[in-house]
Amino acid sequence: xxxxxxxxxxxxxxxxxxxxxxxxxxxxxxxxxxxxxxxxxxxxxxxxxxxxxxxxxxxxxxxxxxxxxxxxxxxxxxxxxxxxxxxxxxxxxxxxxxxxxxxxxxxxxxxxxxxxxxxxxxxxxxxxxxxxxxxxxxxxxxxxxxxxxxxxxxxxxxxxxxxxxxxxxxxxxxxxxxxxxxxxxxxxxxxxxxxxxxxxx
Amino acid sequence: xxxxxxxxxxxxxxxxxxxxxxxxxxxxxxxxxxxxxxxxxxxxxxxxxxxxxxxxxxxxxxxxxxxxxxxxxxxxxxxxxxxxxxxxxxxxxxxxxxxxxxxxxxxxxxxxxxxxxxxxxxxxxxxxxxxxxxxxxxxxxxxxxxxxxxxxxxxxxxxxxxxxxxxxxxxxxxxxxxxxxxxxxxxxxxxxxxxxxxxxx
DNA sequence: GTCTATAGATAGATAGAC
DNA sequence: GTCTATCTATCTATAGAC
Numbered sequence: 001x002x003x004x005x006x007x008x009x010x011x012x013x014x015x016x017x018x019x020x021x022x023x024x025x026x027x028x029x030x031x032x033x034x035x036x037x038x039x040x041x042x043x044x045x046x047x048x049x050x051x052x053x054x055x056x057x058x059x060x061x062x063x064x065x066x067x068x069x070x071x072x073x074x075x076x077x078x079x080x081x082x083x084x085x086x087x088x089x090x091x092x093x094x095x096x097x098x099x100x101x102x103x104x105x106x107x108x109x110x111x112x113x114x115x116x117x118x119x120x121x122x123x124x125x126x127x128x129x130x131x132x133x134x135x136x137x138x139x140x141x142x143x144x145x146x147x148x149x150x151x152x153x154x155x156x157x158x159x160x161x162x163x164x165x166x167x168x169x170x171x172x173x174x175x176x177x178x179x180x181x182x183x184x185x186x187x188x189x190x191x192x193x194x195x196x197x198x199x200x201x
Numbered sequence: 202x203x204x205x206x207x208x209x210x211x212x213x214x215x216x217x218x219x220x221x222x223x224x225x226x227x228x229x230x231x232x233x234x235x236x237x238x239x240x241x242x243x244x245x246x247x248x249x250x251x252x253x254x255x256x257x258x259x260x261x262x263x264x265x266x267x268x269x270x271x272x273x274x275x276x277x278x279x280x281x282x283x284x285x286x287x288x289x290x291x292x293x294x295x296x297x298x299x300x301x302x303x304x305x306x307x308x309x310x311x312x313x314x315x316x317x318x319x320x321x322x323x324x325x326x327x328x329x330x331x332x333x334x335x336x337x338x339x340x341x342x343x344x345x346x347x348x349x350x351x352x353x354x355x356x357x358x359x360x361x362x363x364x365x366x367x368x369x370x371x372x373x374x375x376x377x378x379x380x381x382x383x384x385x386x387x388x389x390x391x392x393x394x395x396x397x398x399x400x401x402x
Numbered sequence: 403g404t405c406t407a408t409a410g411a412t413a414g415a416t417a418g419a420c
Numbered sequence: 421g422t423c424t425a426t427c428t429a430t431c432t433a434t435a436g437a438c
Contacts, residue, residue, distance in 0.1 A: 008403075029230070030313075032431065046404050048433065085399065109310065112231075144397035146390075154395045161362050161391075189347075190362075193394030194355045196345035198286065209421075234414065247422050249415065 012050045014040050020061045025101060028058050028110035055118045058110065062122060065106070066129030068098055073133035077140065084143045089187055091137065092162060103130070104163035131155045161190040213251045215241050221262045226302060229259050229311035256319045259311065263323060266307070267330030269299055274334035278341065285344045290388055292338065293363060304331070305364035332356045362391040 005013075018039035022031045033054050037044040051057045076091035099106055107126055111119055134155035138145060145154055206214075219240035223232045234255050238245040252258045277292035300307055308327055312320055335356035339346060346355055 011403080033433085034431085043405060044432090045406085045434080049403060054432070083399075144399075146393065146395055146397060149390065149395045153390075157362075157390055157395055160364075161358075163361075163364075189350065189354075189358055189394075191394050191396040192347065192398045193390075193392050194347055194350045194358055195392040196347060197393045198284075198345075212421080233412080235412090244423060245414090246416080246424085250421060255414070 008050070011040075011042070011046075015042070015047055015050055015057065016060055016064060019057045020064060023058060023061050023110075024065065024099060024106050027101075027105040028054075029113045033057075055114055058114075059118060059121055059125070062107070062125050065098060066125050069095065070129045070133045072098070073130075073137065077133070077137045084140065085187075085191070088137060088158075088191070091134075092158075092187055095162070102163050103159055108160075108163065130159060134158060158190055209251070212241075212243070212247075216243070216248055216251055216258065217261055217265060220258045221265060224259060224262050224311075225266065225300060225307050228302075228306040229255075230314045234258075256315055259315075260319060260322055260326070263308070263326050266299060267326050270296065271330045271334045273299065274331075274338065278334070278338045285341065286388075286392070289338060289344075289359075289392070292335075293359075293388055296363070303364050304360055309361075309364065331360060335359060359391055 015036065019031075019036045022035050022039060026035075033047055034044045036057065037047055040047075047057070051060075072094035073091050076087050076094065079087050079090070082090070095103065107122070107130070111122060114122060131152060132155075135152045137143065138151035138154040145151065149157075216237065220232075220237045223236050223240060227236075234248055235245045237258065238248055241248075248258070252261075273295035274292050277288050277295065280288050280291070283291070296304065308323070308331070312323060315323060332353060333356075336353045338344065339352035339355040346352065350358075
């Protein structure tokens, strides 16, 4: 069942892996097709033999990265020995191992630069690989959400809030949360909020 | 004391106000100097008589917008008749009246496209006009923060989390929180978190 | 299948006439 | 002070030789 990889397939994989590095680091708009070709060690037009356009390369990369994301979230959910808070802490740690500059620069900031069809596809991949697996975590019986929050809303909010925590801009206003322990502390703030809840609103 | 405005000063104001509209809507990178000039009804090179470069126009706009932001936050803080939650709700509402596409597209996404000097200045303005006034709210004696959160951290987290809530990308995964009441609900999630806190961690 | 060459678009910024 | 014309750089994508 192991198929020999043709030269074309090898080059295609090389392009995808090179593009993965650059897109994860700089996002869609700031990545040029020459950047990708340079990392791959081919000329820029050669890329167009393997892909229709830049968008097709990006969406294939999102598909590959997304599968890894789904995998690490799924592994984190299925660790019954760990407390729920330690499990979600491990999930976010693995999420940022995959996205060195955060999820936002890779997914959210790319959206506006895609064609309408590309935007629909990106939305689909984001839901399938990021939101749905995290919804699985918040659906665990031992994870207690605040009563007005639905599991898929919690997943969405968590990813967006994490974006914020790991933004490089986070430091420009002076020393801030990112200079302290980014992991556990940030996560507690997102999960449990920043303020004391008033007795009755 | 009322000084007559010269023709040059009027044109400069016209450019700033035109740029303000476009930068708030599209952010720094997606705004071209021709966009600004078109809105102002002048040619693109004419802009360069009044400003050294695109960055100078942007930073002047941030300064103007920032003053308005400081103003609405300050007004919100000083409303002792309102409950704290209603006050912060009013503050965020006014914040998004000023930023129709959210604070992120105007401030945070612009950062990477500026010169080092511009980045330092933007960081300074962001702290002065956004973070410090909000820190004032979280310093109010009647606002109770969770014990591990400092007031300036709370300010930073609030702005970043609000970014997320109002991102246009927020909808692509299907119907989500943004289709419900964006205001009070989102704010409660940021302030008080999404999860029930475990009895002891 | 990959290359060189280049088309075609758009960006920020400058030169110089008026 | 504003204009027309243009420079320079960069980008995505294509044409066509090899």
